[in-house]
Amino acid sequence: MPNWAENELTITGPDVETILNAVCSGPCENNDVRTLDFDKIIPYPKMYKELDQRSNEYQEKFLAIKKDDPDRQEKLNALAAEYGVEPGTPWLKDGFNSGGYDWCCANWSTKWSARGISLTTRPDHSKEVTRKTAKCSFCQTVHNVEHMTVWICQQCGSPLPNPQPLLAFMEFDTAWSPPIPVIEKLASMFPDHAFELKYFEGGMGFSGHARWSEGAEQFHHSYEYSGPRGG
């Protein structure tokens, strides 16, 4: 098992929703299933992806041939011929072990994408309300929300989308190191937003605090770190 770096990323700006959708790998309708997929920011090369997929497929087919299947040998031979390997080979070398690992370390600064992601969003009260209108998703009435204090449709009583810009706070773990190049790239993709990263790694004893805005790093401080969120 690797040492885990604990990361805290805060994203602020006029359209945080768009960023959350761009970094999400699954269906994004529900906040809880949103994730932070590094592949969406700095794509893992297709050649490794294809080898990983081929290796998974082979493994599934291999395991599906039952030990007591009377046609086992024939099926193993057919599978081996399909994949160009010796019959009975238990697994194929995947892309991750054929260069993908080194690629991730070099390009993401960590060998896997983020794990254990938790995302919370809330209205960012430090920002001006920039949207002047909101459309009721139920009855489609468009409201002027500049002077509204409660975001309720005056036609049908449904809640209106909050016109206040969102702030997103993500916590996630990465193997060994924080994903600095990934956040740097994300910041350059969305230069009208600010990205603040704090990270803590208890095994080797380091932590850090960095901020990017207008697509560029504003600061990056690193510190020694001796344990659960102490100095």
Ligand SMILES: [Zn+2]
């Ligand atoms: Zn309505």
